Amino acid sequence: MAKSRTYDEKSITVLEGLEAVRRRPGMYIGSTSRKGLNHLVYEIVDNAVDEHLAGHCSSIFVALEADGTALVEDDGRGIPVGMHEKGMPAERLVFTTLHAGGKFDDTAYKTSGGLHGVGSSVVNALSTWLDVEISRDGQIWHDRYERGKPVLDLEDGHLPVLGKTRKTGTKVRFLPDPEIFEVVRFSSEDIASRLHETAYLNPTLKITFEDRRQTPAVHSEFYEPDGITGYIRDMNRTNEAVCPPIYFQGSSEGILVECAFQYVNEFHESVLGFCNNIYNAEGGTHLTGFKTAFTQVMNTYARDLGILKDKDPNYTGADVRNGMTAVISIRHPDPSFEGQTKTKLDNQDAARAVSKVTSEEVVLFFDKHLETLKQVLSCAERAAKIRRSEEKVKTNLLSKQKYSFDSNGKLANCESRTPEKCEIFIVEGDSAGGSAKMARDRSTQAILPIRGKILNVEKASIDKVLANAEIKTMINAFGCGFSEGYGNDFDISKLRYNKIVIMADADVDGAHISTLLLTLFYRFMPELIYEGHVYIAMPPLYKVIPSRGEGEYLYDDTALEKYRRTHKGSFTLQRYKGLGEMDAGQLWETTLNPETRVLKKVEIEDARMASDVTEMLMGNDVPPRKAFIYEHAQDALLDV
Ligand code: 0R9
Numbered sequence: 001m002a003k004s005r006t007y008d009e010k011s012i013t014v015l016e017g018l019e020a021v022r023r024r025p026g027m028y029i030g031s032t033s034r035k036g037l038n039h040l041v042y043e044i045v046d047n048a049v050d051e052h053l054a055g056h057c058s059s060i061f062v063a064l065e066a067d068g069t070a071l072v073e074d075d076g077r078g079i080p081v082g083m084h085e086k087g088m089p090a091e092r093l094v095f096t097t098l099h100a101g102g103k104f105d106d107t108a109y110k111t112s113g114g115l116h117g118v119g120s121s122v123v124n125a126l127s128t129w130l131d132v133e134i135s136r137d138g139q140i141w142h143d144r145y146e147r148g149k150p151v152l153d154l155e156d157g158h159l160p161v162l163g164k165t166r167k168t169g170t171k172v173r174f175l176p177d178p179e180i181f182e183v184v185r186f187s188s189e190d191i192a193s194r195l196h197e198t199a200y201l202n203p204t205l206k207i208t209f210e211d212r213r214q215t216p217a218v219h220s221e222f223y224e225p226d227g228i229t230g231y232i233r234d235m236n237r238t239n240e241a242v243c244p245p246i247y248f249q250g251s252s253e254g255i256l257v258e259c260a261f262q263y264v265n266e267f268h269e270s271v272l273g274f275c276n277n278i279y280n281a282e283g284g285t286h287l288t289g290f291k292t293a294f295t296q297v298m299n300t301y302a303r304d305l306g307i308l309k310d311k312d313p314n315y316t317g318a319d320v321r322n323g324m325t326a327v328i329s330i331r332h333p334d335p336s337f338e339g340q341t342k343t344k345l346d347n348q349d350a351a352r353a354v355s356k357v358t359s360e361e362v363v364l365f366f367d368k369h370l371e372t373l374k375q376v377l378s379c380a381e382r383a384a385k386i387r388r389s390e391e392k393v394k395t396n397l398l399s400k401q402k403y404s405f406d407s408n409g410k411l412a413n414c415e416s417r418t419p420e421k422c423e424i425f426i427v428e429g430d431s432a433g434g435s436a437k438m439a440r441d442r443s444t445q446a447i448l449p450i451r452g453k454i455l456n457v458e459k460a461s462i463d464k465v466l467a468n469a470e471i472k473t474m475i476n477a478f479g480c481g482f483s484e485g486y487g488n489d490f491d492i493s494k495l496r497y498n499k500i501v502i503m504a505d506a507d508v509d510g511a512h513i514s515t516l517l518l519t520l521f522y523r524f525m526p527e528l529i530y531e532g533h534v535y536i537a538m539p540p541l542y543k544v545i546p547s548r549g550e551g552e553y554l555y556d557d558t559a560l561e562k563y564r565r566t567h568k569g570s571f572t573l574q575r576y577k578g579l580g581e582m583d584a585g586q587l588w589e590t591t592l593n594p595e596t597r598v599l600k601k602v603e604i605e606d607a608r609m610a611s612d613v614t615e616m617l618m619g620n621d622v623p624p625r626k627a628f629i630y631e632h633a634q635d636a637l638l639d640v
Helices: 019-023 023-027 034-053 090-096 122-124 186-203 227-235 283-304 348-368 370-402 430-439 462-467 469-478 508-525 526-530 557-566 582-590 609-619 620-634
Strands: 059-064 070-074 128-138 139-144 161-164 169-176 205-212 219-221 245-253 255-263 270-275 324-331 421-430 446-452 500-505 536-539 542-546 552-554 569-576 600-601
Touching: 019 023, 019 270, 023 034, 034 059, 034 070, 034 122, 034 169, 034 186, 059 186, 070 609, 090 122, 090 128, 090 139, 090 169, 161 526, 186 219, 227 245, 227 324, 245 348, 255 348, 255 370, 270 283, 283 324, 283 348, 283 370, 324 348, 324 609, 348 370, 370 609, 421 430, 421 469, 430 582, 430 600, 446 469, 446 500, 462 469, 462 536, 469 508, 508 526, 508 536, 542 557, 552 557
Parallel strands: 059 205, 270 324, 421 446, 421 500, 500 536
Antiparallel strands: 059 070, 070 169, 128 139, 128 169, 139 161, 205 219, 245 255, 255 324, 536 600, 542 552, 542 569
């Protein structure tokens, strides 16, 4: 609480006239909309709150009247009415001079929140009329203004007296000027909410609010003896609490610091900052001080308790505030504000003071409340887990953005756009690709030649995989994206081809290419395999042409041996070294023509089995991996 201070008329500083306020009202109250209008009430209430902070006012009454006026009354000492050296009663200086009435001494905690803390003179300037009654020294003194100008004559330098009283206090009634404001109807909800907030921040202050524009009048009383702890409790009333609200206060460098926080079972934080009773929408140094100290303290605890190991990185600030609702309220003798709306506290000493008080007090509390500490740390751990997986997603998304899959490479697409009818052949080598392009049924068969050995995806980082031209073209051609970890962008419904056929030579290199392609599909597009879209073309190794009769393709050595055993008479044996050696007609017959080709479907039955497969596919142990893939390809159904 601020100290009580002695009134010194000389210390009132005269700065500007009220004409400037009427010319540019937005400069002083932010806007001339309903928000600006409501602000007039806050300005007057804030002066009464200052009197409370000075230790002389315990209740404030606010009413919105049916005639459009607002009434604010306090039970403080009453604004001084004595003659000021400027030649008018101090009260008139308060209502006619900008910035008057604050600078008594540096230890006062005035309710002045940046742009809008400009006081009663602004309200006066923007009102059609304003009426003041001051109960002080046994008399009720009266003064009145119209559009900022006093209209009552003084008698012997004294304000007119309305009567006698034993009470003290100040009553201000005003009618906002419709020449200035777009709307002149105050918002009852906004004003009530702000008054309630003021009550939380000032636990010994009673605020009564009446909206007398309604019949019957709506009456509310705001008295929050639990202060910001009650504020936190009320904000969290509909959430599942992880712990009760925790409160601490302290002071440093002449700054009073008060803080309350609580954790709830939610994945968001809400940390509100107030300086001298004014909410700082843009935050500022007090919040920075709190957050920095709190993060540091919680990380220290997490390591002390072994929740974070040596190798683990610290929790981030956001991790430790996961689920936190907090109010940081400070009293500063000379606050300064910056930011878009001048609601961001700027004082560096505020950061230091809040940080110091927070470090000391939070440790004092948690040293005695180990269970609560563990609950809070478990919120942080949950947040850290989610953050890590989100970071992974972001990395994936970034890499996806970096590599636009817009290149079609050498894809010779088919004409049909009906996926059920379409097939894509991934053909090893340019020359085989060229033959396949000529041989295919272009209405339904697409050919994608790939060169050499594609990247070994199980060893490459996602960046490298996605930078690979062949892989990019493939992903683009399939049309269904790819998935990796949490970044699952794969959508099988977008697949453009019912069959994806790997067409590689029947030699070791061809087998290697097939393995790499299957590994790629398995890692980034496993549903292609689960849903039976992947096939391996089985080009023949031999063609036998008997001297009489039809020629025949033989797919392996066993078939050749059998042919030798069973065939009577001579035959010409043609051995294919690779797909590139086949002409278009042969290629059509052996691998493309749905009537005559031999395709093997790659099948991996279920996810349980697949997880074993992953290890094998991703591991360094090449031979079993190759064997596995071929085993499954061989087991697969013959598709003709
Ligand atoms: C209903 C709204 N209330 C007010 O606007 C209000 C201003 C005010 C006040 C003092 C007391 N009550 C107030 N209510 C006050 C009194 C004394 C010293 N400082 C402040 C005193 O008795 O010594 N004032 C705010 C500014 C000034 N008074 C002035 F000093 F500048 F005039």
